[in-house]
Amino acid sequence: MKPQNLLVVGAGLSGAVIAHELAVAGHQVTVADARNHIGGNCHTERCAETGVMVHVYGPHIFHTDDEEIWAYANRFTRFRPYRHRVQTTTQGRVYSMPINLHTINQFFGAAMRPDEARAFVATRADRSISEPQSFEEQALHLIGPEIYEAFFKGYTQKQWGCHPRELPASVLRRLPLRYSYDDLYFAQRFQGMPEEGYSAMVAAMLDHPRITLQLGCKITRTEAKGFDHVFNSGPIDGWFDHALGRLGYRTLDFRRFTHQGDYQGCAVMNYGDAEVPWTRITEHKHFAPWEEHAGSVLYEERARDCGPEDIPYYPIRLVNEKRMLADYVELAEAERGVTFVGRLGTYRYLDMDVSIREALDTARLFQICGSGRMPA
Ligand code: UDP
Numbered sequence: 001m002k003p004q005n006l007l008v009v010g011a012g013l014s015g016a017v018i019a020h021e022l023a024v025a026g027h028q029v030t031v032a033d034a035r036n037h038i039g040g041n042c043h044t045e046r047c048a049e050t051g052v053m054v055h056v057y058g059p060h061i062f063h064t065d066d067e068e069i070w071a072y073a074n075r076f077t078r079f080r081p082y083r084h085r086v087q088t089t090t091q092g093r094v095y096s097m098p099i100n101l102h103t104i105n106q107f108f109g110a111a112m113r114p115d116e117a118r119a120f121v122a123t124r125a126d127r128s129i130s131e132p133q134s135f136e137e138q139a140l141h142l143i144g145p146e147i148y149e150a151f152f153k154g155y156t157q158k159q160w161g162c163h164p165r166e167l168p169a170s171v172l173r174r175l176p177l178r179y180s181y182d183d184l185y186f187a188q189r190f191q192g193m194p195e196e197g198y199s200a201m202v203a204a205m206l207d208h209p210r211i212t213l214q215l216g217c218k219i220t221r222t223e224a225k226g227f228d229h230v231f232n233s234g235p236i237d238g239w240f241d242h243a244l245g246r247l248g249y250r251t252l253d254f255r256r257f258t259h260q261g262d263y264q265g266c267a268v269m270n271y272g273d274a275e276v277p278w279t280r281i282t283e284h285k286h287f288a289p290w291e292e293h294a295g296s297v298l299y300e301e302r303a304r305d306c307g308p309e310d311i312p313y314y315p316i317r318l319v320n321e322k323r324m325l326a327d328y329v330e331l332a333e334a335e336r337g338v339t340f341v342g343r344l345g346t347y348r349y350l351d352m353d354v355s356i357r358e359a360l361d362t363a364r365l366f367q368i369c370g371s372g373r374m375p376a
Helices: 013-024 067-074 101-108 114-124 135-143 145-160 169-174 198-206 319-334 342-346 352-369
Strands: 005-009 028-033 044-046 053-055 062-064 086-090 093-097 190-194 211-215 229-232 249-260 268-271 280-283 295-305 338-340
Touching: 005 013, 013 028, 013 198, 013 211, 013 342, 013 352, 044 198, 062 067, 062 352, 067 190, 067 352, 086 145, 093 101, 101 114, 101 145, 114 145, 135 145, 135 169, 145 169, 145 268, 145 295, 190 198, 342 352
Parallel strands: 005 028, 005 229, 028 211, 086 268, 229 338
Antiparallel strands: 044 053, 062 190, 086 093, 249 295, 268 280, 280 295
């Protein structure tokens, strides 16, 4: 293919991978981002006061079973060993998340072995629900009302702004239930934290003579017409000026505060009680256990519905959104010369490794057939 003049909208992970691959392949790539920094929502920045590396838009932990993606990410940064563990405060006590044998024994004041705990939980769980549809049914079916109410009900209500019976069971299926003392949040083979943060990793991807970076630059659909092909990692509904309505997102508000010493002793503390308004508190220095800092930076996190001026985080994907998304996808498929990628471009909640995988595959496909889609 002869070199093309390409536009990538969004300097987050998806955009950076596509820009990198296609610049290396010989194309001229302009990367435009409406914000004045790279990295999208995985942007990281050192706090000038404490020196702590802050995950500016909330915690991001790289975890994958995809060996090629792990090797790929390691080309752009040195990953330091990091194993994510989460604690949760509920009903005045602290427990380990995801639910494991320790959580179950502590919660029920018992000393059960795996088989005993399994048999005990079976007496609490509602197994009459044969095919759980909602988050609530899934939780009751799996673990019963006590654990559901202490750890999931309040948290989920705060996180999603609706009753767990309105959410699909798939939201809970992201989390494991373990009858062992394995308290790692993620089970994937490869896990780590980039030594100098995610933005440094993304900067290394964008560091190529054929890449031009334009920050603080909001590109319209009309402006994009001058390019041979566009990869849009911005919101799919925004691209079409919300012609079919606004897709629902949850946004996050962070109350940032600093502390001398160690505030909570762990990176992430969840709060299960409905009465506590925040969902979790993140202590950023624990994401970099190889660094030493006397000061500490914390984020108290609350979720709410995303307004037009807010930063979108979690696609809501309830029935209405799915219908609207299907209509936008139809528009997107008819849009010549534009490929929609990433969390916002495809309106899906993507882990970082999946974003990289899909971006890499998209770039490869473009090289083969000059479009971001498989030929019909
Ligand atoms: N969840 C919960 N209590 C917790 C942690 C998670 O109820 O302490 C629920 C919540 O609804 C969340 C879902 O489980 O959206 C999936 O958890 P995960 O950690 O994957 O959340 P995310 O990455 O979406 O923040």
